[in-house]
Amino acid sequence: MRLASRLSDFAWRWRQRLRGLFRPSNLEREIQDEMELHLEMEIRSRIEQGMGAAEARRSARLEFGSLESHRAASRDVRFGHHVEQVIGDFRLALRRLAGSPGFTAISVLTLSLGIGAAAAIWSLAKATLWPDLPYSEAEHILLIDTRWNDRDNGTASPAELVDYQERLTHVLSDVGGWTVSTLNLVTETGAQKIPAGFLSHGTMAALGLEPAMGRRFTRDEDRTRAPVALLSHALWVEEFASDPQVVGRSITLDSQSREVIGVMPAGAELPDHLLLGSPVDVYVPLGLQPESITNRGSHFLTVAARRRADVDPSLVAEEVARLGRQFETEFPDEYPSDMGLVVSARPLAKTLREPFVQPMVVLFLAVGFLLSMATANVAGLLFARGEERGRELAMRAALGAGRKRLIQQMAVENALVAMAGGTLGALTGGLLLRGLATWLAQAQARLIDPELDLALIGGAVALSAVCALTFSILPLTQLRRQLPADSLRGTRTSTSGVERRRFRRLLTIGQIAAALALLSVAGLLSRSFLRLLDIDPGFRTAGLVTTQISLPRNGYQEIEDVLAFWDRLVRDVESKQGVESATAAVYLVLGGPRGDMNFEIDGRPIPDDKVDPAADWQVVAPGYFEALEIPHIAGRGLRHQRNEGDHGEVVVNQTFVERHFPEVDSAAEVIGQRIHPGGEMTQPAIATIVGVIPDIRHASLDQRQRPQMLFSHAQFRFWSNGRPAPSMNLIVKSNLPPETTRETIASTLRKIDPTLPMSQLRSLDEVRHTSILLPRFLTSVLLTFAGVTLLLTVVGLYGVVSENVLQRLPELGVRRALGARAYDLARQVVGEGIRLFLFGIAFGALLSFFAARALSGLLFETSPAEPATHLAVVVVLCVAVLLACVLPAARAARVDPARLMRQD
Amino acid sequence: MTESKNRDLLQGTLDLLILKTLGLQPLHGWGIARRIQQLSSDVLQIQQGSLYPALYRLQDRGLLRSEWGQSDEGRQVKVYRLTEAGVQRLADETRSWREASAAVEAILAAS
Structure with a gap:
């Protein structure tokens, strides 16, 4: 009831x-x-x-x-009244904003630019600095890094891996090593090259990877190199149509039949390819053989370990480093003391993050400047508007509007601007992200999900909320100080006005400083990038295309088969119409740093306690120097004669001569000198230096020059343990369109061996372009930011100066009437701008100094203190400042005393 | 600021008086004012200017509801009565008023 x-x-x-x-x-x-x-x-x-x-x-x-x-x-106490009030405020705010479309558009656009850029960079930072690691308890995963002087990729040899596995069990529960290569997968639809991970037992346990279906391979399967394989999720979906019965089926990899024992979950990935490079599609046992387990000479394994949960990380680091020092005492022959061996355990997340920290710091700084600039500009606009509306607000206050009501109205208006900016900002951010993702995808950087995520939208909304609050409160603190009577009298010298202008000036000085810093950073990066573009790599890239072809072990068991295949392929392709020449090389140019090889110079034995000298190496087929137009400084090219004996040929580069034959005056003198490739460890092979080439930028455009040795593919004995390389890059010079070239190569290949796949055909120009994609990316983003910042600075400065002119119109009028020349008045206005500019430059110089410091590692042959760049930036900024002052100055010069008199 | 506190106090009192009057019987606006005046022996005169806002406020808070009905003279009048929540509130407010006034009385009685 x-x-x-x-x-x-x-x-x-x-x-x-x-x-x-x-x-x-x-x-x-x-x-x-x-x-x-x-x-x-x-x-x-x-x-x-x-x-x-x-x-x-x-x-x-x-x-x-x-x-x-x-x-x-009676009406006002009703509930509906509050709702009506808020609705009314919204209507009023919309009317006001629509009434000044210029202000509204500029504020909203400025905010959305700032918020959008910040949101996009934030997403990028999140993806690179705090990547989602697909491993369980990733904080327990370490990478064991084995490095020494002159060698910095940290990989381990098989014997070292076994030591890490067996001698650190008190601190590490699982240790595994792997290397990534390619395998040819043959299915009904044809053959294709897929990236393959060769994993030792313990790798998956160390990473905490568990197959979604099936099982990991066992220790015995690893040891016996059992014919088993695990598929990646992507391969399972694409090639096996998500077949739930795939486990137990057999697949053909490199002409060998393997049993599928499992499928990895989506997102599972080896850490070194998590952010950059193509994901691994199939996992097979590494299968270290007893004879290679004693090998401490060839380093190719990335090693991951899982520390025991109850062991302190610092103890792990200590134990790992100690094992490294033990290596030096136990194997003094392999690790001479001047080699500088350092073994260290590095947390996985930290190692992955490392290459991105500096670029992200720079981007963060830039976008921070941009966002604060945008916020400052909108704040400035709102102040200017507050000044304009001072009289109106004072009038309404005098007529009885409560301060709470006025605050509410202003807040609603600013919230509308901020929310519009935030919404548009989220959209801009999404577009930017999509652009960035497409761009980065070209460099195979799978860094970001181009979809707008919730965090991004949340961040944008939070940012706009903060902005709305700031903009509402700042002008209102001014309102409180303002007495209605003062405003109504139009007293322009009231304290609040002076303070407000001082605040805006400070904002503008800050903006100029930030713009200067950002422009310097962008300028330095552009300079560095232009230098990269300008570099002559030392070889031809135009008109050349390349594709990688790998020979499976089965079917190409005999050395003769491999050599015959490459001979025939190069010759056949070359004979096709439209093809000028064809050649092949083990390492593609501009493919990044690669392994080096020890050697000894004949007649100069290296003492046991010294390290053998080492040089980068390359293996080429006939026609390589001609196709890439690499000249000889001295001697001749390789003859490519099959040589069953112990003698062969080598071509070296200029740096090789300078570093290892410092006594010679001209490169020609080293012709005829002999070296032992591989050092004392290998056979008594001797290669005679037959030619010297200039230093070419072989690994990357920004590489430091290193000694290089080039061998003939036919003389495999000098650079391999008895087998010619099964995988080479075919390089073809042709004047055909790319599609035709591709078809020509493909049909030739099919005729020789229909089971062999070729990788995507790329032009060397494209390879060159891609190799500097990341610096290009960073430079373009920063240039864009700097441009926007400059624009915002001009707008902000224009606002301050023109407001100043407006307020001083009466004074200017009086002075004009008293005989001041128009030129004097204009000069005064410009002087105001210049004063702000000088203050801004002073602060900005300080800022750029630190910003340029942050850049140093990213610059190529460019000093962070380069005067030309900094000077150019100051000049650009100066021109921008003058531009911002021109209109207000013209207005001051045109001031008409008679009209002003009538107005007041 | 002191002024508005004062008003709050008076308002609270007026609310209590209205609730009490309607607790005795449903009435129309004029009747409420009249009744308070009578009950207080003409000491408390209710200004119309505060009566109606108070009535609408109490309605909006769900303490009163009103219906158009017939007066004794057969005229259309709006009659207010307490809701269940109003009855509850009257009891609460009465108790706390008594406590407060007893406390104030005790202080005033001190010598």
């Missing part, structure tokens, strides 16, 4: 509220009726008490007071 009446009360109350909201006129009438009735009753009661009718009416009315204001008071 009670409940029923409570429910009915509740329903009635809300019916009333809604009626008040949607049918306000009904409600008004009701209040009116009720009050009139009240008055009537009061009059009647007074008459009943003996008052005259007229007197009763008069006194009752008098006592009742203003019917209108009572009615208003």
Whole structure:
């Protein structure tokens, strides 16, 4: 019963509220009726008490007071009233914003640019600096890094891996090593090259990877090199149509049949290819053989380890480093003391993050400047608007508008601007991200998900909320100080005005400083990038295309088969119409740093406690120097004669000569010198230096020059343990369109061996372009940011200077009337801009100094202090400042005293 | 600021008086004012200017509800009565008013 009446009360109350909201006129009438009735009753009661009718009416009315204001008071206590008020504020705000479309558009666009850029860079930073690692308890994973002087990729040899596995069990629960190569997968649809991970036992346990289906391979399967394979999720979906029965099927990899024992979950990946490079598609046992387990000479394994959960990380680091020092005492022959061997355990996440930290710091700084600049500009605009509206607000305050109401109205207006900026910013951010992702994908950087994520939108909304709050509160603190009377009198020298202008000036100085820093950074990066572009790599790239072809072990078991295949392929392709020449090389140019090889110079034995000298190496087929147009400084090219004996040929580069034959005056003198490739460890092979080439930028455009040795593919004995390289890059020079070239190569290949796949055909120009994609990316982003920042600075400065002119119009008018020349007035205005500029430059110089410091590692042959760049930046900024002052100065110069007089 | 505190106090008191009057019987606006005046022996005069906003406020808070009905003279009048929540509130407010006034009385009685 009670409940029923409570429910009915509740329903009635809300019916009333809604009626008040949607049918306000009904409600008004009701209040009116009720009050009139009240008055009537009061009059009647007074008459009943003996008052005259007229007197009763008069006194009752008098006592009742203003019917209108009572009615208003009754109306205002209603619930609907607050809603109406807010709706009204929104309407008012929209009307106001629509009334000044320039202000609205500039504020919203500025904000959205700042927020969008910040959101995009934030997503990029999140993906690179805090990547989602697909490993369980990733904080326990370490990479064991084995490096020494002159060799910095940290990979381990098989014997070292076994030591890490067996001698660190007290601190590490699992240790595994792997290397990534390619395998040819043959299916009904044809053959294709797929990236393959060769994993030792323990790798998956160390990384905490668990197959989604099936199982990992066992220790025995690793040891016996069992014919098993695990598929990546992507390969399982694409090539095996997500077949749930795939486990147990057999597949053909490099002409060898292997049993599929499992499928990895989506996202599972080896850490060294997590962010850059193509993902591994198939995992097979590494299968270290007993004879290679004693090998401490060839380093190719990336080693990951999982530390025991109860062991302190610092103890692990200590133990790993100690094992490294033990290597030196136990194997003094392999690790001479001047080699500088350092073995260290590095947390996985930290190692992955490392290459991105510096570029991200630079990007973060840049976008931080951009965002603060955008915010400062909008704040400046709002101040200017506040000044304009000072009179209006004061008037409304004088007419009885409560301060709370005025604050509410301003807040609503600013919130609208901020929210619009935020929404547009999220959109801009999404577009930017998509652009960045496409761009980075060209460099095989799988860094970011181009989809807008919730965090991004949340971040944008949070940012705009902060902006809205800031913009509402800042101008209102000014309002509070402002006395209505002052504003109404239009006293322009009121304290609040001076403070406001001081604040805006400070903002502008900050903007100029930030713009200077950003421009310097962008300038230095561009300079460095232009130098990279300008570099002559030392070989031809135009008109050359390349594709990689790998020979499986089965079917190409014999050395003869491999050599015959390459001979025939190069010759056949070369004979096709439109093909100028064809050649092949083991390492593609500009493919990044690669392994080096020890050697000894004949007649100069290296003492046991010294390290053998080492040089980068390359193996080429006939025609390589000609196709790439690499000249000889001295001697000749390789003859490519099959040589069953111990003698062969080698071509070296200029740096090789300078470093290892410092006594010779000209390169020609080293022709005929002999070296032992591979050092003392290998056979008594001897290669005679037959030619010297100039230093070419072989590994990358920005590489430091290193000694290089080039061998003939036919003379494999000098650079391999008895087998020619099964995988080489075919390089073809042709004037055919790329598609035709591709078809020509493909059909030639099919004729020789239909089971062999070729990788994507790329032009060497494209390879060159891709090799500097990341610096290009960083430079373009920073240039864009710097451009936007410059624009914002000009807008901000223009605002300050022109506001200043507006306020001083009366003064300027008086001075004009008293005989000042237009030129003097304009000069004064420009002087104001220049003053701000000079202050800005002073702070900006300080900022750029630190910003340039942060850059140093990213610059190529460019000093962070390069005067030309900094000077150019100052000049650009100076021109921009003058531009910003021109219009206001012209206005000051045109001031017409007579018109001003009439106005006031 | 002191002024507005004062008003709050008076408002709270007026709310209590209205609730009490309607707790005795449903009434129309003029009746409420009249009744308070009578009950207080003409000491408390309710200004119409505060009565109606108070009535609408109490309605909006769900303590009162109103219906158009017939007066004794057969006229259309709006009659207010307490809701369940209003009854509850009247009891609470009465108790706390008594406590407060007793406390104030005790202080005033101190010598």
